Amino acid sequence: MLASAPTGNPSESPRVSSGGDRSLSVLMIAALLSCAALLVFPQIEAVWGAGAFFDSDDAxxxxxxxxxxxxQGWxxxxxxxxxxxxGQITHWSRVVDVPLAGLTLAFRAFLSPEFAERAxxxxxxxxxxxxxxxxxxxLAALLSGAATRHAAIWLTALSGPMFLQFAPGRIDHHAPQIVTLLAALCFLLQGLDPRQAPRLAVCAALMALSLAISLENLPFFIVMASAPALLFVRDGAAARAQLLCFAAGALVAFPALYVATVPRAAYLQLACDAFSIVHLAAILAGGLALLVLAALAPQLATARARAGVLLVAGAASLAGPLLVAPHCLGxxxxxxxxxLRQLWLAHVTEALSLSSIFAKSPGASVAVALPVALGLCCALAFAGFAHGLARRRWLLVAGAIGVGLAAGMWQIRVFSSATPLAMAPLAAAIVRVLAPLEVASALRAALVGVVCALxxxxxxxLALSSSEAAGPGGERACLKPHAFDFLATLPPSRVLASFSLGSHVLAHTAHxxxxxxxxRxxxxxxxxxxxxxxxxxKAEGLARRAGAGLVLWCAATGEPSPLATAAPAGLAAMLERGEAPLWLERLSPDGAPLLxxxxRPVE
Structure with missing residues (x-):
């Protein structure tokens, strides 16, 4: 049976760590990073030696x-x-470019620009x-004490982040978003303790930073932002300081990040895929509503009264975005x-639903989803046995994991954010179940490590591995840096290529x-x-009118391109068969993966 975390009055919290515990954690993390580097050494070698990109977003x-x-301007x-x-305006911001630029400039002090970027x-x-x-x-220490810290670190490492969003060469915004999500959640859990209410302002600032990067964490933040309001409904004036700290942090940080990342000309533009006035208006209205609630706290004597006012305030906060941009709710x-959805997005693995992935690879789907589901069950079980502050923390973590699990059913990429959240309660459960064993502490620690691995x-x-196909490997040959060597020698031109090749062409050539x-x-x-x-x-006329100078096609995909299967009589299908119309002159040498x-000039 799962026992509870520390119980008692709401101000109780588990012992988080000691100096020796932190030192051991540092050593453990260093050892795990070394192991991770060994496991992904071929990728490290490819990035350093050839400047390889393993994902279009990184390119x-x-x-x-x-x-x-x-x-280019900020x-x-x-x-x-x-x-x-x-050109095309992206939905990204410069936030992630700041540390990347800082590192690159620092490395340029003793490396060439090319190798400074690779470093x-x-x-x-x-x-x-x-x-x-x-x-x-x-996170694990906040939830259930320092005894679970190392198990959570170990279990998180076993979730394989070094192979996914934290892989060598990965410089897109996904990893920073996962880190800011965990950091915001930890500060929020601390802020649930009335003695640490100012931590809620830090949590709000981290939320603002995250949304300034991208909107990926928005579902998690909706759950997390509800915590101070629900705390106020339950505790009334006793939670006033927490309400004020969270609202103040939001009202300062979100406008500041908005001004710092959104061009002035775009202040009033409605955008659903990036931090825009749609989101800022709702956040500011919500923050002001929380301030009003805090001011009215002495007059709102009952939980029912506070809940009623909160519902009205919430409805008023959402009214503007609902009226102005209702399409952003979808x-x-x-x-x-x-x-394009049919030809491109429907074939992007990370954008597929869990059920779609399960149909192709049931073992991999179970390996991704089951640990998160187990983590959710463990968090709910701990919440059922806990009291006061501990219960509130467990419930909040369970809510965040639940949102991640639900969103992951829609798009499997969300699991990369939900999995680290779920590892803390799962590790706590394993430690708690094995705690009664009357064995040496070293043996118990080894058993915890083995169960975590399982x-x-x-x-x-590994246990569910089978002969399931991992996907075509031929296209990878077309994305390797040397595949673009010949193309890079040609004068800059407009290249007509498939969707997956575009970013790599931009990164490896001047085309x-x-x-x-x-x-977008x-x-x-x-x-x-x-x-x-x-x-x-017909394609000839379209290509010439568009101003295309070169046509690029991957000859090593291993399976038909969606562009070819969608139109068997089309240009893509012809190129897929290794043929070419007379108006195209092949330039690439024989055997090259990229054609x-x-x-040809018009006569």
Whole structure:
């Protein structure tokens, strides 16, 4: 049976750590980072030796970073070589570019610009991985005491972050978002203790920083932001300081980050996929509502009265966004062209639902989802036995995990954020179950480590491994840096290529592209789709009118491209068969994974 965390009055909290415990945690994290580096050494070697990119977002982030360091403005987030001549404004911000630029400039003091960037791409994800492990241990200690810290660190490492969002070369915003989520949650849990109410202001600031990066954590933050309000409903004036601290932090941090990251000309633009006035208006209204609630606390003597006023305040806060931008309550990618959704997004693994992944790879799906579900069950069980502050913390963590699990059913990529949250309660349960064993402490620690390994994502993945296909490997050959060597020798031109190749073309060459895997690039992606789907004789006219100079096709995909299967008589299908129309002249050498064609001059 799971016993409770410390119980008693609401101000009780478990012992978090001692000096020796923290030192051991540091040593443990250092050892795990060393093991992680050994496990992913081939990727480290590929990044350092060849400048490889393993994800389109990392390639595009590198392009954005280079443009920033070359003098492109702070507020100018246009990718000018994507869908030229006007380029494409991305939905990213400069927040992640700040540490990347700082590291790159520091490394340039003793490395060439090229290797300074590569060094940054190796140091950045490993620094964030260290932060992730430390925060996982802190979360476990806040919930159930220092005894579970090391188990949580170990279990989080066994969730495989070094293979996913924290992999070598990973410089996109996903890892920073996971780290800010854990940090915000830890400060929120601390702030639930009335003696540490100012920590709620830090939590609000971390939420603002996260939303300034991207909106990925918004579902988690909705749950977390409800905690101070619900605390006020239950405790009334006793929670007034906590309400004030959270509201003050939000009212200062969110406008400050908005001004710091959003161009003045875009202050009033409605955007569902990035931090915009839609979100800021609701947040400011909510923060002001919390201040009003705090001021009225002495007059609101009953929980029913406080709940009624809170419901009215919440409705008023959401009224504006609901009236002005109701479409933002649905899919943030709702503006994506339906054809592009079918040809591109439907084939992006991280954007698929868990059920879709399960149909292709049931073992992998179970390994991803089961540990999170177990973590949720453990958090709810602990909450059932706990009292006061401990119960509130467990319930809040359970709510965050539950939201992550539900969102992960919709898009599997959410599990990369939900899994670290679930590892703390799962580790606490394992420690608690094995605590009664009358064995030496070293043997008990070993048993905890073994059980953690058995229920971890990596352990389950190994146990459930089968002959399930991991996906086509041929396209990877087309994304390796050396595949672009020949293309890079050609004069800059507009390249017509498939969606998956676009970011890598920008990162490895000086060319421009029409298409890349970004939902805002409807115009350029649709041009590429229309040309590749058209019959070769019609595709020529479309390509020339669009200003294409080169056509690029991956000859080593291993399976048919969606562009080819969607139109068997189209240009893409023809290129897929190894053929080419007369109006295209092949330039690339025989055996090259990337086929490079030039449009022949019109006679």
């Amino acid at each position: 595009m982030r590198a392009v954005q970073l280079r443009d920033f360091l070359a003098g 507020f100018d987030l246009t990718a000018y070589r994507l869908d030229p001549p006007s 940054t791409r190796l140091v950045f994800p490993f620094a964030l991985l260290a932060a992730l492990l430390a925060l996982a241990g802190w 899919d943030p990618l709702g503006g994506l062209d339906p054809l 229920v971890s994502p990596i352990g389950l993945a 421009s592209v029409f298409a890349a895997p970004y939902h 690039n409807n115009h350029g992606n649709r041009i590429a789709a229309d040309i590749f789907l058209a019959p070769p004789e 490079v064609f030039a449009l």
